[in-house]
Amino acid sequence: MKLTTAGESHGKMLLGILEGVPSNLEIDLDEIDRYLALRQSGYGRGGRQKIECDRVEILSGVRNKLTLGSPIAFAVKNSDYENWKEYMAPEGCDTAKRTLTKVRPGHADLTGILKYDQTDARNILERASARETAVRVVGGSIARQYLDKLGVKISGYVKSVGGIADENEYGFSMLESAKNNRLFMLDSDKEQEACALIDEAKANGDTLGGIIEIRISGLKSGFGSCMQYSTKLDSILCGALMSVQAIKGVEVGQGFKSACLKGSLVHDEIYYDKGYFRKTNNAGGIEGGMSNGEEIVLRAAMKPIPTLMSGLKTVDILTKQPVTAAGERSDVIAICAAEIILESVAASALAEVVSSRLGGDNMREVTERYNALK
Numbered sequence: 005m006k007l008t009t010a011g012e013s014h015g016k017m018l019l020g021i022l023e024g025v026p027s028n029l030e031i032d033l034d035e036i037d038r039y040l041a042l043r044q045s046g047y048g049r050g051g052r053q054k055i056e057c058d059r060v061e062i063l064s065g066v067r068n069k070l071t072l073g074s075p076i077a078f079a080v081k082n083s084d085y086e087n088w089k090e091y092m093a094p095e096g097c098d099t100a101k102r103t104l105t106k107v108r109p110g111h112a113d114l115t116g117i118l119k120y121d122q123t124d125a126r127n128i129l130e131r132a133s134a135r136e137t138a139v140r141v142v143g144g145s146i147a148r149q150y151l152d153k154l155g156v157k158i159s160g161y162v163k164s165v166g167g168i169a170d171e172n173e174y175g176f177s178m179l180e181s182a183k184n185n186r187l188f189m190l191d192s193d194k195e196q197e198a199c200a201l202i203d204e205a206k207a208n209g210d211t212l213g214g215i216i217e218i219r220i221s222g223l224k225s226g227f228g229s230c231m232q233y234s235t236k237l238d239s240i241l242c243g244a245l246m247s248v249q250a251i252k253g254v255e256v257g258q259g260f261k262s263a264c265l266k267g268s269l270v271h272d273e274i275y276y277d278k279g280y281f282r283k284t285n286n287a288g289g290i291e292g293g294m295s296n297g298e299e300i301v302l303r304a305a306m307k308p309i310p311t312l313m314s315g316l317k318t319v320d321i322l323t324k325q326p327v328t329a330a331g332e333r334s335d336v337i338a339i340c341a342a343e344i345i346l347e348s349v350a351a352s353a354l355a356e357v358v359s360s361r362l363g364g365d366n367m368r369e370v371t372e373r374y375n376a377l378k
């Protein structure tokens with residue numbers, strides 16, 4: 005299952021093509037739109053989300069709600085294009101009116117300009133923008149519906165915002181309720197503190213990041229491989245998470261904490277009672293690059309949004325003089341969006357691993373093969 009995306013942040017629309025989905029998977033369009041709406045939600049978002057109301061339009065590969073086995077093409081419209089077409093239209097426009105030369109630290113602006121031989125960072129930022137993730141959420145929602153047929157579920161929540169951390173542990177069934185909360189946090193006191201911190205950052209023209217936990221339940225053991233580095237499940241899932249804009253760190257299970265502990269406190273001892281089981285899950289459900297049947301636990305660190313209204317020090321690429329970086333309209337934090345996006349990319353990456361092991365041209369074959377696994 006492979007997703008290709010296209011589209012610029014203020015262009016006409018975002019597009020995705022998802023290949024390799026078996027036939028006869030029933031697609032729930034309302035569910036895709038629900039995840040799109042969740043991606044737009046959360047405390048601390050900027051003005052752009054008031055303009056957009058993301059909805060998916062399926063263009064091919066689905067007939068009467070069932071996949072055909074052909075590539076699934078889809079679009080999410082950019083409503084803001086109406087305000088931007090005189091600066092963005094492919095058929096001709098006034099590019100001079102919206103140039104960005106005061107390149108923003110932390111963004112793709114400067115390196116992109118040099119790499120693609122541009123004189124306007126807009127030609128870089130339009131594609132580098134996290135707006136692209138809207139279609140990754142669509143692809144991820146379809147992948148999620150595929151995995152759901154096998155009993156595999158993906159969820160998550162926000163663990164910390166700007167250093168305000170929720171250290172509690174939660175059962176999988178509790179995680180979905182986080183999506184009813186302003187910051188997708190499960191500890192309401194911490195969430196209130198985090199909202200106050202966001203208000204303060206906003207007042208100071210600053211931004212914030214945080215940590216997100218993604219969990220996968222119901223996956224049988226043996227997905228991924230210990231036979232070739234490129235097929236290790238942890239490398240595939242962590243690579244997917246790292247591909248999301250603003251993600252700067254990823255860990256599996258105890259992750260970085262395990263580096264400070266003795267082996268006796270890290271490795272999950274093995275027991276048998278009609279089947280193998282563990283009493284702990286410090287490995288986060290992956291050993292030797294393969295799922296071990298326990299819940300998969302991933303955590304990702306999101307850096308603060310790099311467009312600061314207060315402006316960082318930079319250089320104007322035309323004059324080479326020191327200036328304050330461009331203060332484009334910006335979110336203070338987009339942690340809820342990132343939570344949904346990370347669930348989505350984890351779903352896409354896992355669906356690819358599952359479908360490459362199981363094969364199957366139609367969902368009957370896929371489910372029979374999965375159910376036949378121990």
Ligand code: EPS
Pocket residue numbers: 013050051052053056132133134135138311332333334335341
């Ligand atoms: C983004 C900048 C902002 C965000 C955008 C990502 O957009 P704008 O420049 O239009 O205000 O709102 O995110 C989205 C539009 C979205 O839908 O997530 C950036 O620079 O990455």
